[in-house]
Amino acid sequence: MAPAERFAYAVARLRAMSGRLLEESLIQRILDCEDLDSALKILAETAYSAWLVELKGSGDFDRIIEAELSNAYTEVQKFVPDERLVQLCRIPYDFHNVKVLVKSAILVREGGERRYDLLTSLGNIPVEELVVAVESEDYRLLPFGLHRLLPLCLSQWEQTRDILQVENSLDAGLFSVLAEIAVATGFDSAVRWVKGRIDAENIRNLLRLKRLDLDIAGAASFLHEGGWIAGEKLLALLNEPVESWPRVLSFSDVSGVFANVPDLSDLGALIVEMERALDEYVSAILARAKYEAFTPENVIAYLWAKEMEAKNLRIALVAVANNTDRTIARGLLRHGR
Amino acid sequence: MELLGVMLAILGAAMAAGWAGAGSAIGVGIAGESGAGVMTEDPGKFGLVLLLQALPGTQGIYGLLIAFFAILKVGLLGGEPIAVTAYQGLGIFFACLPIAIGGYFSAIAQGKTSAASIQMIAKRPEETGKAVILPAMVETYAVLSLLMSIILLNGIKL
Numbered sequence: 001m002a003p004a005e006r007f008a009y010a011v012a013r014l015r016a017m018s019g020r021l022l023e024e025s026l027i028q029r030i031l032d033c034e035d036l037d038s039a040l041k042i043l044a045e046t047a048y049s050a051w052l053v054e055l056k057g058s059g060d061f062d063r064i065i066e067a068e069l070s071n072a073y074t075e076v077q078k079f080v081p082d083e084r085l086v087q088l089c090r091i092p093y094d095f096h097n098v099k100v101l102v103k104s105a106i107l108v109r110e111g112g113e114r115r116y117d118l119l120t121s122l123g124n125i126p127v128e129e130l131v132v133a134v135e136s137e138d139y140r141l142l143p144f145g146l147h148r149l150l151p152l153c154l155s156q157w158e159q160t161r162d163i164l165q166v167e168n169s170l171d172a173g174l175f176s177v178l179a180e181i182a183v184a185t186g187f188d189s190a191v192r193w194v195k196g197r198i199d200a201e202n203i204r205n206l207l208r209l210k211r212l213d214l215d216i217a218g219a220a221s222f223l224h225e226g227g228w229i230a231g232e233k234l235l236a237l238l239n240e241p242v243e244s245w246p247r248v249l250s251f252s253d254v255s256g257v258f259a260n261v262p263d264l265s266d267l268g269a270l271i272v273e274m275e276r277a278l279d280e281y282v283s284a285i286l287a288r289a290k291y292e293a294f295t296p297e298n299v300i301a302y303l304w305a306k307e308m309e310a311k312n313l314r315i316a317l318v319a320v321a322n323n324t325d326r327t328i329a330r331g332l333l334r335h336g337r
Numbered sequence: 338m339e340l341l342g343v344m345l346a347i348l349g350a351a352m353a354a355g356w357a358g359a360g361s362a363i364g365v366g367i368a369g370e371s372g373a374g375v376m377t378e379d380p381g382k383f384g385l386v387l388l389l390q391a392l393p394g395t396q397g398i399y400g401l402l403i404a405f406f407a408i409l410k411v412g413l414l415g416g417e418p419i420a421v422t423a424y425q426g427l428g429i430f431f432a433c434l435p436i437a438i439g440g441y442f443s444a445i446a447q448g449k450t451s452a453a454s455i456q457m458i459a460k461r462p463e464e465t466g467k468a469v470i471l472p473a474m475v476e477t478y479a480v481l482s483l484l485m486s487i488i489l490l491n492g493i494k495l
Contacts, residue, residue: 293371
């Protein structure tokens with residue numbers, strides 16, 4: 001059977017599962033709630049109801065978001081013909097966990113406390129295994145190049161005492177592994193998605209570096225290779241005012257992202273707005289999946305849509321819990337299912 | 338020479354039933370995989386899924402029909418065997434080709450369309466009518482192949 005038809009079952013099941021993704025109107029209803037209890041009552045009408053019983057207190061909503069996302073990953077991993085597609089989406093969580101563990105190890109050495117509460121179960125590597133590997137300093141069995149990267153990061157910390165550099169090395173490792181796995185799958189859509197994610201991350205980093213007023217030499221190490229846009233072209237942006245970035249990047253698809261942001265002059269507000277716009281840019285890369293009945297990109301598209309749902313839900317619940325301005329929260333919601 | 342004529346007619350019949358049947362098997366299989374995917378999440382859609390999965394199965398029936406016509410024509414199904422020249426046998430063989438080729442490819446295409454339609458009703462159950470029409474359009478070409486095979490078989494005088 002042709003490779004594409006291997007996905008007939010998986011795509012059909014994902015289509016049925018995508019019917020249970022939260023509608024935008026439901027998120028808006030949550031945002032309209034006056035308190036967290038009413039918001040959770042609305043959530044009880046959805047697929048999240050299964051996790052609500054595990055809720056220890058109404059402020060513990062992050063746990064149910066994580067449980068639902070984790071369940072989606074586990075379910076999809078069971079029936080998808082190529083598990084690497086799910087791995088691709090979960091790897092960022094593995095690297096997040098590694099960051100938490102490295103920082104905790106550093107904190108402990110400095111006399112602080114471990115922050116294992118920040119670990120997530122969404123990664124490919126079971127949290128317990130990762131913790132044991134770091135605590136026993138036995139990294140040999142860690143996948144995704146972490147057996148080399150983890151000791152490297154710890155020795156980098158010993159030498160430089162610069163946590164930003166350590167984080168940077170881990171991010172570089174993450175994107176290199178993502179690109180490697182995407183190529184190994186042999187699916188163009190996976191490669192395009194990873195390249196888009198790298199570009200989005202580079203633009204995000206550039207905006208932060210611009211705010212820090214860092215020079216090109218200092219900024220170079222914060223950009224990741226493997227995207228559509230070459231590193232030198234991105235670095236050249238630092239010498240330009242942000243208003244002219246869309247013009248300089250007009251050769252690439254990512255330039256369209258700036259059109260979705262109302263004000264380019266206020267850098268602080270722009271960084272927040274771009275978080276949303278860049279996520280929507282990555283969603284747009286996968287948008288054509290809905291017109292294809294058998295393509296593997298439907299797997300990534302569903303999992304990415306689930307990620308966006310989790311982000312939107314977190315934004316809405318945090319806004320309700322803290323009683324912040326709902327207009328700001330609405331502006332942060334990711335669109336495009 | 339007479340034996341060669343009968344053999345060619347049998348080859349045509351075998352191709353009509355075999356290729357059209359193989360196409361149907363592939364088509365029904367593709368649609369079935371999609372159907373199973375949808376029903377895992379929503380078992381209530383069984384009726385619709387079954388209808389859409391069955392659509393690519395018709396080509397196999399058409400192929401079998403033409404195969405019967407072909408072997409009936411040369412008297413292999415009861416009655417007296419008919420003397421068939423090599424040219425007549427070749428004619429029967431060619432007459433079987435439209436449904437063999439048309440049936441094989443249209444069944445696979447219909448299977449894919451049915452699978453896509455099954456995905457469509459998974460997401461938009463209210464569009465069921467449209468979901469049935471789309472794969473039914475592919476059936477047109479299987480029917481045209483069947484008609485051509487029947488017309489050609491009838492045109493061969495033994």
